[in-house]
Amino acid sequence: MVNEIKKTEENVISTLGDIKQKVTDMFADIKGNITDEMLKRCDEIERREQVYFDIIFTGSFKKLFEQTRTNLTSDLEAKSEELTQLQGNLERPPIAFHAHHVANLILDKTDEIVIFTKSVINEGTGYDNSTGIFTVPVGGLYQFSVHICVCKGKYAYIGLVLEGKVIAADMNHDKDQYTCSAFGAIVRVKSGEKVWVKSTWSSSNRQLDQDSYRMNTFSGILVNN
Known part of the structure; x- marks a missing residue:
């Protein structure tokens, strides 16, 4: 067991x-x-x-x-x-012109272009002193200035023209003195557009004056493009 x-x-x-x-x-x-x-x-x-x-x-x-x-x-x-x-x-070359000496001082035709025949400067060759017209070579912002002198007892109604439209104007007169005045405009223009100075109201008693003491001028400069 x-x-x-x-x-x-x-x-x-x-x-x-x-x-x-x-x-x-x-x-x-x-x-x-x-x-x-x-x-x-x-x-x-x-x-x-x-x-x-x-x-x-x-x-x-x-x-x-x-x-x-x-x-x-x-x-x-x-x-x-x-x-x-x-x-x-x-x-790009600078664009500027300055012209003086008006050949025809008698302003007896309305809208007649005032031709400044002598160029002091014409950078960019935009101003034509045979026609008095500035053709814009480069578009941009321009400043234009006009200076005119008037015979005593005569009137001058002058306008700054852009493409046929007056953009600035001036009237000058003194019955006893030879006087001068200036006006201008700052305007944006396109390449190829034209600017000139003209008589805006003409008659037999409208006449400019110039001598060694008084000078009629037209100038413009490209400010910024």
Whole structure:
């Protein structure tokens, strides 16, 4: 009986050992499976986070980069145009004229052009002292000035004309003295347009005067284009 009991005890211990080993192996398998699953889940989470990061950050950075590049390109093009214009302005010769000496002092014809026949300066060759007309060589902002002198007891009605339209006018008269007066205008004109001085109201008692003390002049200068 003792032997049987020992044998039975040994079988029970052996069986318990087998059960313990199976339980240990089972838990190891479960632990391994759980660990593998957790690692897979962690890898999946990291991959998704990286994808989201790439989409959000890379997309925003790319958009910002493209916007910055566009702005820089626009600024460079604008600066290039400004430099080109400045270079053109620097290379462009100055435009200015100053003429005097009226050949025909009698103002007996309305709308007759007053021709100043002697040019002191004619930069840009816009003024024609044979016709009295200034043809604008370069469009821009110009200042024109007219100075006239009148015999005593006579009248002068003079206008500054741009393309047929009077843009400034003057009347001069003194019954006892020789008098002079000046007038002018600042006006924006286009290339090819014409400017001249004319008599706006004429008759036999309309007459200019000039000598070594009094001078009739017509001048203009390009202020800014």
